Amino acid sequence: MATANIKEVARHAGVSLGTVSNVLNRPDTVAPATRQRVLDAISTLGYVRNDSARQLRAGHSRTVAIVVLDVANPFFTDVVRGAEQVVEEAGAMLVVCNSGEDSARERRHLELLEEQRVRGVLITPVGHGPQPNLDKLIDRGIPVVLVDRGTGRANRCSVAVDDVLGGRLAMDHLLDQGHHRIAYLGGPLSIAQVADRHAGAAAAIEERGNGAELRVAVTTNLTVAAGRRAAGELLALPARQRPTAVFCANDLIALGVLQELTARGLRVPADVAIVGYDDIEFADAAAVPLSSVRQPRDQLGRTAAQLLLEEAEPGDAHRHRHVVFQPELVVRRSSDHPRRTRR
Amino acid sequence: MATANIKEVARHAGVSLGTVSNVLNRPDTVAPATRQRVLDAISTLGYVRNDSARQLRAGHSRTVAIVVLDVANPFFTDVVRGAEQVVEEAGAMLVVCNSGEDSARERRHLELLEEQRVRGVLITPVGHGPQPNLDKLIDRGIPVVLVDRGTGRANRCSVAVDDVLGGRLAMDHLLDQGHHRIAYLGGPLSIAQVADRHAGAAAAIEERGNGAELRVAVTTNLTVAAGRRAAGELLALPARQRPTAVFCANDLIALGVLQELTARGLRVPADVAIVGYDDIEFADAAAVPLSSVRQPRDQLGRTAAQLLLEEAEPGDAHRHRHVVFQPELVVRRSSDHPRRTRR
DNA sequence: CCGGCTGGATGAAACGTTTTACCCGCTATA
């Protein structure tokens, strides 16, 4: 069932091969009558363009790749959706590759993508070190845009969200509500995001905390179970040292805290207020809807894709840009309970 | 920076173009000395195979596509991970396409994939009707495997999970625990999965319920909020008509039920037992860990990919198969509380 | 010494497009 090719279409329509190509690519340059004959031939033969041949001629494909650390992570799925939208509008195709935090798989993907002569690559690289693979791609003239990683590099564009600002927003809100003893829960601090969010929180309290105190409890990871444990430790403190508000490095921790506090008979937000981070889908559906810092994830993807397509555009010199988005605080019941200020 | 091609490599190594190709594809047929010369040339020139040309010659690509209804849905992300594994082991590449439940986008994806001459397509089609697009692909000789949909078709393979059995498992478990008044919560019934799970539950109670009663509450959708509302309605019943156990069509509903019951002062599982469906990540992390029916999602993906690759294998006639997996009940605290049987 | 075989290498064809240079007949303009 060898699929019909352009030559057969031409023969069938009684025109030359070039004309068929014109019908396909520049329909307005061919007379309506012939155009119709060609279209008829195409449909009766069930002709389908052969993209390999097309790419071979063009020198590059019309696909853009995105390499994510984990396809199952909601952060990345949203980024993918955003990127997808832009890429498809541009008539290209987005292929999603999963490195699974494994740099060997990442490298293998990049090699395959290079063989395919992809138009460009959006990527959140594994790790934070130097990236010879990516440099190689860039040397070859394949545009690369970094997603949520290492904003500084000169030879590529990047998009990211300002985690320091996110920490600041959360803390400002808690201070506004009149809290004075506040805890930051999350870890390990080797994760850049965890450290940045803490830095923002610390800065806010320094600048306008008016003597408020920030207690940091480092967790081993960012899970619900870790949140429960951390909450348990807070509860072990004597009542008047106990924080009246906690800011968690992500929503999973926050949900764990919420569960443990509730189970031990404390009321949220009356006894303890909680603010999470990421605004995952469950934040709104929690027993007490969770305040959280939301990142514009799909916009991250959209912008990354736009930068990439812009860079891939032939012709005019492209200047690399580093776009930083601002997160946004979503206040829900878990922290919506002003306290009378007592000092 | 036009990338070096095979001809330049040949010139650089002082051999013919065909020899380079042999080094790449059948290294053992070329003498060690020349082979080494060629490899050196390849590395000094930074040569990278051009996949378009290769595909053009071969007539088809080495990629397999999976078209899912929603990239962000954990069900599909797990299926993708499973498929990915198998496909990559076979040296091919998996591209993930997202139809977003939109049949126009689905069609567009299939068209593009056909232009790319993909090796095969794994797909959960939008809707349940006839699928002219897929039939067209199959006519062209491109293997298609259906995922979690319409098991019966003769001209393609399929993989699915037995939802009727899943309903049965849940209900058997609740009956085993001594429950007599049980509710099934979920909807709309137009969703095949919701209907099948109910059918299984109803069959179980019919066969061995010994007079037990199944009350069905149809919800408008499968969300936490719907679960809360449904739970509220159950609570409105007079205490002795109130079910002592609920089986929910998915975990979101179940979580909603859990929240509402807890908020109204009922204990789970002492007052009301709950069983969910899907075993999402949060099931285990809920305030009361949730019993749930688990589907072998990644195995679904793995098997689908295997069937596809088998069918794509040239040569021997392939017989289409329909593989049905059995779900598994995971018992956690939310239903682990035997009642003394009173009649 | 010859015929046949073999390991190793070669050259050219073929895959299906897109693009470029070119051609033809016609009309409008100087």
Add this chain to the structure above:
DNA sequence: TATAGCGGGTAAAACGTTTCATCCAGCCGG
């Protein structure tokens, strides 16, 4: 009337592989 321009079309080259038929040199058995 010569010329330029134009709409509509054609032929052929080029893209980078893979494969297949061919070739060559050396070797072995007879």
